[in-house]
Amino acid sequence: VGMGKDLIENYPEAKKLFSKANMALDKEGIDIAKLCFEGPEEELKNTANAQPAILTISTILFELLNKHNIRPSIVAGHSLGEYSALVAGSAIEFEGAVKLVRKRGEYMQNATPLGIGSMLAIIGLKSSEIRELCKRVSDYGIIEIANYNSPTQIVVSGEIKPLDKLSELAKEKGARKVIPLKVSAPFHSSLMELAKDNLARYLEKVEIYNPRMPVICNVTADYVRNKEEVRSALIEQMNHPVLWVDSIMKINSQGINCFIEVGPGKVLRGLIKQIIPEAEVFNVFDSDSLKDVVEKMGEVL
Structure with a gap:
């Protein structure tokens, strides 16, 4: 404001x-x-x-x-x-x-109905690593890369379940930060x-x-x-x-x-x-x- x-x-x-x-x-x-x-x-x-x-x-x-x-x-x-x-x-x-x-x-x-999907910023992993992780959690629901923001900052978009799972896996893989974005829907995704x-x-x-x-x-x-x-x-x-x-x-x-x-x-x-x-x-x-x-x-x- x-x-x-x-x-x-x-x-x-x-x-x-x-x-x-x-x-x-x-x-x-x-x-x-x-x-x-x-x-x-x-x-x-x-x-x-x-x-x-x-x-x-x-x-x-x-x-x-x-x-x-x-x-x-x-x-x-x-x-x-x-x-x-x-x-x-x-x-x-x-x-x-x-x-x-x-x-x-x-x-x-x-x-999408409120609460169905959201977005996550992942810092410190390469896009190829994140694509691989998205594949691994895709059984839980829809999840896709939404923004290739920088060589080390990628935003993913999708349903809540796969996002939660991806967040865990990204941290295990060594991501510096995983930040849930304050958005009301899974933008730039299917x-x-x-x-x-x-x-x-x-x-x-x-x-x-x-x-x-x-x-x-x-x-x-x-x-x-x-x-x-x-x-x-x-x-x-x-x-x-x-x-x-x-x-x-x-x-x-x-x-x-x-x-x-x-x-x-x-x-x-x-x-x-x-x-x-x-x-x-x-x-x-x-x-x-x-x-x-x-x-x-x-x-x-």
């Missing part, structure tokens, strides 16, 4: 985008600005509210970087972040994206089939354009070159893993060694440093960090 408040106080662009987000969700009776600034925390954490809130803050920060002539050569986003990347790449209009991620949140939340179908139907009504800037998508860790590929990537992302390591490696292979994480949180910065230790990684999450990055980028550029 409180995210974005300093942006609205300092930048008219922020006020403008918050009011656009509110207008987009007007029919739903959602006031994104009020939720961001005042909460309640529980309501803001609800994924159907959190998704448009994060997209709005990320887009504001991207616009402000643009204003300071800091423009990316390539954009990518992790899971929900892919939608902000597509707004940045002009493949989806901001208001349309706000409505879209609101729906995405609802579909993800409702795809248990999201219903959410995928619903999203595909909703996307038929959403105007999507050919990206005007290179965008790397989660599902293939490759470019989405036209509106058909964008639509397909968003649908497939629902029940497929986020290939974050491969996405960052792909960007790096294009000669890029400087990254800016845009939006609330600092998780991706740490992951990128694990993937490419020599990379320069900055993050912009409020007006102070924005000023800081504008200064530092002045030195880099």
